[in-house]
Amino acid sequence: MTKLRLIALLLALVPAIGLAAGAGPKLETSGTDLSDKASLQRGAGLFMNYCAGCHALSMHRYSRIASDLGLSPELVEQNLMPAHAKIGENINTGINTGDGNAWFGKAAPDLSLIARAKLGGPDYVYSYIKGFYIDESRPLGWNNTVFPGASMPNVLWDLQGIQRPVYDQGADGQSHITRLELSSPGRLSPEEFDRVARDISAFLQYVAEPAALKRESVGVWVLLFLAFFTFIAYLLKLEYWRDVH
Ligand code: HEC
CATH class of the missing domain: 1.10.760.10 (Cytochrome c-like domain)
Incomplete structure (x- = not known):
């Protein structure tokens, strides 16, 4: 019951939060x-x-x-x-x-x-x-x-x-x-x-x-690394499944 009340209260607050953000x-x-x-x-x-x-x-x-x-x-x-x-x-x-x-x-x-x-x-x-x-x-x-x-x-x-x-x-x-x-x-x-x-x-x-400058330049390398790693993982998968068949 108390839980329900809490949820009802939170729901009632949602429009107020929205209004505050839009002001x-x-x-x-x-x-x-x-x-x-x-x-x-x-x-x-x-x-x-x-x-x-x-x-x-x-x-x-x-x-x-x-x-x-x-x-x-x-x-x-x-x-x-x-x-x-x-x-x-x-x-x-x-x-x-x-x-x-x-x-x-x-x-x-x-x-x-x-x-x-x-x-x-x-x-x-x-x-x-x-x-x-x-x-x-x-x-x-x-x-x-x-x-x-x-x-x-x-x-x-x-x-x-x-x-x-x-x-x-x-x-x-x-x-x-x-x-x-x-x-x-x-x-x-x-x-x-x-x-x-x-x-x-x-x-x-x-x-x-100021860290945002560094983050953006590091971010590109992180994405490149992830793409490269996905490719390696794919090759590995091919290698494993070759033995299974
Ligand atoms: C002659 C002094 C003076 C100069 C030069 C000046 N400001 Fe201000 N600035 C103020 C004062 C005084 C306030 C406080 C206004 C208030 O709270 O009523 C203020 C407030 C601000 C605020 C805060 C506004 C807010 O919503 O609280 C910003 C942003 C700002 N100035 C940007 C700038 C920028 C960008 C420049 C340069 C292009 C600049 N100011 C040059 C005196 C100056």
Whole structure:
């Protein structure tokens, strides 16, 4: 009887779990590819130039980026690191939490694990980067469709251009943002900006799980070994059955 009750309770919970998984903003597909080294290298450069001023990747070292992404330590030192940092150090930011709170109302979080912490992973980061629009009611003049009320300014606006929201009346009688419209173009075309967002998302996906790079390259060899071993086993079977007949 108690067992039956437990099962009934679990069944009753299933729709609730489904709803929870379906909640959250609609995300765009990022199309990141961890085997694309060039994309990861571009992403690292973009991150260090546009994001590392506020966001740390404190679980990651500069030297690890060099070896994982096939960059020489000199290149990383000259192009991806602030002047005072050492190649063996963790990636920290110059802004401390107190300043972050004072300047943005919220300290910029460490992004070491962001691509794993968020539902959607790299798709979340990609959609967030592309989701900024102008909103005079916000303290810094920016809002975000994926994270409404985010206190981060759109740091890539000169590349992307300025987006304005297009509203539509929903079934509940309230107006909702249906899409964002480019009201003044940036230095890049929309396709080029998509690539920028994809490269940064891929880089953060790699940072959140550096072992994934190795796993993918080892995986190919494991599959080849299994295929080869199956073939050997087949030959062995032929050999055994020859004697049986
Ligand atoms: C001027 C400082 C600043 C810069 C530069 C900056 N950010 Fe942020 N970022 C913030 C702040 C502040 C928050 C916290 C927002 C909040 O919680 O309201 C944030 C939050 C985030 C989040 C978490 C969003 C969430 O849902 O919790 C992501 C992802 C992010 N930033 C990505 C980036 C990327 C990628 C770049 C570089 C293109 C970047 N940021 C550059 C200040 C900055």
